[in-house]
Amino acid sequence: MKIVGGGLAGLAAAARLGDSGVEVEVHEARQFLGGRAASFPLSPGSPDFERIDNCQHVLLRRCTALLDFYRRCGVEDKIRFHDTLHLLSPDGTVDRIRKDPLPAPFHLARSLLAMRCLDWRDKISLLRCLRAVPRDRLRDDLDAMTMAQWLRKKRATARSVARFWRPFIVSALNEELDRASALPALQVFGEGLLSSRTAYELGVPSVTLDELYSQALAGRLGPRVRVLLGSKVNRIDANSGEADYYISAVPFDRVSSLLPDLPIQEVVSRFEHSPITGIHLWFDRPVTSLEHAMLLDRQIQWMFHKGGGYYLIVVSASRGLESKSTAEIVDLAVEELRDFFPVARHASLKRSRVIREARATFSARPGLERWRPGPRTRLANVFMAGDWTATGWPATMEGAVRSGYAAAEAILETTGSETRR
Numbered sequence: 001m002k003i004v005g006g007g008l009a010g011l012a013a014a015a016r017l018g019d020s021g022v023e024v025e026v027h028e029a030r031q032f033l034g035g036r037a038a039s040f041p042l043s044p045g046s047p048d049f050e051r052i053d054n055c056q057h058v059l060l061r062r063c064t065a066l067l068d069f070y071r072r073c074g075v076e077d078k079i080r081f082h083d084t085l086h087l088l089s090p091d092g093t094v095d096r097i098r099k100d101p102l103p104a105p106f107h108l109a110r111s112l113l114a115m116r117c118l119d120w121r122d123k124i125s126l127l128r129c130l131r132a133v134p135r136d137r138l139r140d141d142l143d144a145m146t147m148a149q150w151l152r153k154k155r156a157t158a159r160s161v162a163r164f165w166r167p168f169i170v171s172a173l174n175e176e177l178d179r180a181s182a183l184p185a186l187q188v189f190g191e192g193l194l195s196s197r198t199a200y201e202l203g204v205p206s207v208t209l210d211e212l213y214s215q216a217l218a219g220r221l222g223p224r225v226r227v228l229l230g231s232k233v234n235r236i237d238a239n240s241g242e243a244d245y246y247i248s249a250v251p252f253d254r255v256s257s258l259l260p261d262l263p264i265q266e267v268v269s270r271f272e273h274s275p276i277t278g279i280h281l282w283f284d285r286p287v288t289s290l291e292h293a294m295l296l297d298r299q300i301q302w303m304f305h306k307g308g309g310y311y312l313i314v315v316s317a318s319r320g321l322e323s324k325s326t327a328e329i330v331d332l333a334v335e336e337l338r339d340f341f342p343v344a345r346h347a348s349l350k351r352s353r354v355i356r357e358a359r360a361t362f363s364a365r366p367g368l369e370r371w372r373p374g375p376r377t378r379l380a381n382v383f384m385a386g387d388w389t390a391t392g393w394p395a396t397m398e399g400a401v402r403s404g405y406a407a408a409e410a411i412l413e414t415t416g417s418e419t420r421r
């Protein structure tokens, strides 16, 4: 069994197959695992120097497949869950969203009603729209409209859109409301926020991402899984006899060249990228005691405190930053951060690093869902995984792991192998 791609999709497939007694080789082109969820040394010349993640990667308690994968790697305890989400307004107001004793889907109602950045009209509109989510998720025309159109139809107030819907959707889907399909957007709210009392809880790794995969390299995925780094596969030739089965676990823009025998170009042409920018800032002191916060009404969207004076600022769907130089992006981030945290006005910036991921995820546009391929292909011994395939989830780590598991299950079904979870 040959898996091409050592991102979460490929690793998840390997874990599942290895666990079922299948001999697996994972071929990863780069010298490290994790793909788009990866870490690297701050100073490339000295690999032992401080390592940072390309960007903050978070999950929700609802990401059950990803948590299962972390459990298989023995690193589940490296994810810290937070039951309070902070929404910060530039005037310093902090709104806290957390569960109250009511059962789902009403468990967040008290926090939402207490939000100081919304007035009572906004709150009524918000609760009305949220109430419609479980029913509207089942509409069959949902993937034909954008989330902005859905919110207009529901008469959501402008402020509830700007201060609630947009911050959640843009960070979860990495796309703007007027570009994102309402289908994955309502999926995020239906599953991620409302499905259970704890679904919304935010998981933040307490270690760098590469530490999460180190166990995969150390053989934790089982004796049958072999990981080969620096092993780029130029082409999968299904008839070569090199392996009995293959899984392509590469991003959508790589799959045509990897699988020239597969008529997949038309599918791939439907996909386009959406960028994310991570702005790493090291101040000479801590500027807030909050560990993380959503930042409202500014271009910067999320702040994560990484310890000491180190803060990671995230801008999803960051097309607005594309024309700016690195120095301009740092200036903008520092200036906006000072609006939220007055202490930052007196702190000096010691170091910064801007990481622009132009190909961060696919853009979840209306109509795309039906083009996402399933795990089986027209070639009987070639299977497909990756966050862009049909997982029912947006382009996330959870989607990637689900796709890997689905490809593994499809192979086990084909071969009739005994499945062992």
Ligand SMILES: Cc1cc2nc3c(=O)[nH]c(=O)nc-3n(C[C@H](O)[C@H](O)[C@H](O)COP(=O)(O)OP(=O)(O)OC[C@H]3O[C@@H](n4cnc5c(N)ncnc54)[C@H](O)[C@@H]3O)c2cc1C
Pocket (backbone or CB within 6 Å): 004, 005, 006, 007, 008, 009, 010, 027, 028, 029, 030, 033, 034, 035, 036, 037, 054, 055, 056, 057, 058, 059, 231, 232, 233, 234, 249, 250, 251, 254, 258, 276, 277, 278, 357, 359, 360, 361, 385, 386, 387, 388, 395, 396, 397, 398, 400
């Ligand atoms: C900046 C940023 C922030 C993000 N934030 C979050 C977040 O907070 N939460 C979340 O859930 N998701 C987040 N995501 C999305 C998440 O990282 C991806 O959805 C997920 O990691 C995709 O995994 P994958 O295995 O499908 O693809 P990839 O991670 O792209 O893995 C594919 C692998 O295949 C390898 N490869 C490609 N071609 C070949 C070849 N020919 N031979 C061998 N190997 C090859 C690549 O090197 C790569 O390692 C973020 C993404 C980015 C970029």
